[in-house]
Amino acid sequence: MSVTLKPIAGTQNRVIVQAAPAEEKTASGIIIPDTAKEKPQRGTVISVSEVDEKGNKPAVKVGDTVLYGKYAGTEISVDGNDYLIMRESDIFATI
Numbered sequence: 001m002s003v004t005l006k007p008i009a010g011t012q013n014r015v016i017v018q019a020a021p022a023e024e025k026t027a028s029g030i031i032i033p034d035t036a037k038e039k040p041q042r043g044t045v046i047s048v049s050e051v052d053e054k055g056n057k058p059a060v061k062v063g064d065t066v067l068y069g070k071y072a073g074t075e076i077s078v079d080g081n082d083y084l085i086m087r088e089s090d091i092f093a094t095i
Helices: none
Strands: 013-020 042-048 065-068 072-079 080-089 091-094
Touching: 013 065
Parallel strands: none
Antiparallel strands: 013 042, 013 080, 042 065, 065 091, 072 080
């Protein structure tokens, strides 16, 4: 996976995340139709900004699996792949 996207930090560090695929089945084996699938809140960090305006380095690194808010980030599509660009503060935890 060679993403050439590099987020630019402003007042906060920015992160590019590739969202995990939505669940296809429930735990009991029921298939979830496309119209009922929930937006994933988990993904893998693809790229991070180097430092913000205050000189703070990001707390996450490329390859980290993160949990973020349901409506966090801006969705973009590059070379047929979907990504989210979000502020580092939109990330709740790393796994």
